[in-house]
Amino acid sequence: MKVDIALFAYLADHQPDGLGGRHARTFDLPEGTTIADMIATLGLPDQPRVVFVNNRHAAEDSVLHDGDRLAIFPPVAGG
């Protein structure tokens, strides 16, 4: 299945192509892949995160589906 993954702020450095940037990359993943699996694959730091799938907050044990957009942010805030 194909899943688009976008990483923000300093997490962008963890995109496998090493190019940085906030644009999504398309990943070809086996069925049943969870968000937690992808966090491990991408080597994201062990810290709180804000995770969206298709513009909604998602738990890290959620299973991804074909056509999903996964977006991951480090702990950030402003105002």
Add this chain to the structure above:
Amino acid sequence: MREILYVDMSTLSIERKPLPEKWHRYGGRALTDAIVYDMVPPTADPLGQENVLVFAPGLLGGTTAPNGGRLSIGAKSPLTGGLKESNAGGQAAHGLGKLKIAAIVVTGKPADPDARYMLTIEADGSAKLSRVDEWAGASNYALADAIKAMRPADDRYSTITNGPAGEAGLKAAGIAVSDMKGYPNRFAGRGGLGAVMGSKGLKAIVVSDKGLPYLEHADTEAFDAAMKRFSTALTTHPVSGTGLPTYGTNVLMNILNEAGGLPTRNFSTGQFEDVEGVSGEKQREVTLERGGNVKHGCHTGCVIQCSRYWVDKDGAYVTKGPEYETAWAFGTDCGISDMDVVAELDRICGEYGLDTIEMGNTLAVYMDSGAIPFGDGAAAIKALKSVFEGGAPGRIIGDGAEAVGIKFGVEHIPVVKHQAMPAYEPRAVQGIGVTYATSTQGADHTAGYTITANILGVGGTVDPLKTEGQSDLSKNLQIATAMLDALGLCIFVAFPVLDIPDAFVAIFDMAAAHTGDVWDTDELLRLGRETLTFERLFNEGAGFTAADDRLPVWMKTLPLPPHNTVFEVTDADLDAVFDFVPETAKAMGLR
């Protein structure tokens, strides 16, 4: 020990009196509220003789409390018609605190409407009013230069200045406070308080704290211990310790866009396809490429360091930030993705003394009328400049989004209590809708920043698209925020405080050790409730009812993409937010 400096602009006299005992636990917003509540009839004309303008550092102002140098400015608002507290960073609050001035209270109006005055407070505590008629119409940056030229080279001082927007009585006029480098770029922007300052003929306040030490404490050892615990919480929490100092407030742009809660083109959709150009990450990259500063505090004693300077292509300073709200207002909400355009609009507001949130909304509403296209930066700059440089639409821009929306026949005007909404969509972030609707301040995100639990996962999680829990979330944050504003703490300390229990304890430990009074959880929350109670009672007296605690009707009927949701929190839930006011008012002896 603390005193109030009364400045009567009718008689041009100044008096310094002890802070009344009844207010000795108050600072910042609690004190500006208490004084306005006490002195101003709620039905007063905001630009008339009866209104007063109050400047107050927080209870911890003038101490080494981390992030404790925020300034509250209060008056009856010309924009909302209610009791306004507008909050700014910059250097003035610590200066006043060190001078043991709990508040400057400016009353009356000069007989000559063309007269302009500067109030100078020297480090020895003396204060005087000087005539500065030649500064009429001067911009904030010109005032900063003129004041610098007058002060001794070895002085240490801060400025509070009022640009031409305030002199013109415009409802979106804000008041500028100087930062650590002397730039007049920290703003008490919201609610038109610059117009109140202008109505009093007051063009500038200079506060010198040359050679003055930080304040002593009732228990120095206990204060220092609590201060260190608080500082550690701020610097180790990932948001205040890493996220904010690295990217600044504008790191929010992408996350709100991802959540579908980023108001775009006058609140017509929740995502901006060209968000990258005005995102915090891009802002950091460009600023670093151009040699700008990406990490400093807006005031001495800030350990979060979320401020930054935008520089032009030649590396010359243009403006601060831009902060998230400003980048959103002039960027996303106007369909503009060029940060240089955003920065130019920000600088123009800085010169004139206009609130960037209100002005971004105003330009977006003007664009929505069809007068100029969304996304047209040059047309936006021309429209903003027309406030003072002529052409269309002219001065009405400075009166804000509602004034322009009515004049140009725009259906969707995103205001509550006449004040324009900040950078979060109530239809996609229901909790912030509760805050916008119910806040005594008009639509104001800082009043009860539910983005914490709604979007950022700080202090728990509350689903932004559901109605459950939003009323309680907003209520609790509104009380906590009023408390932080009264202490003079930056509201960004809330991020660690919501997650690290000892950070909250450290706050009341600092307050207790500094003042020698008893402070604990109950007392801090009581301070917050009392602050809000002054505001609610004043607003009631000014004619506000439950009908004013509502969002514009179209936000309850017109679905917002991409979630295609409307604002659904019930009126009963909105009316429950201030359920503590009658009991608090009774306990305060106000009812």
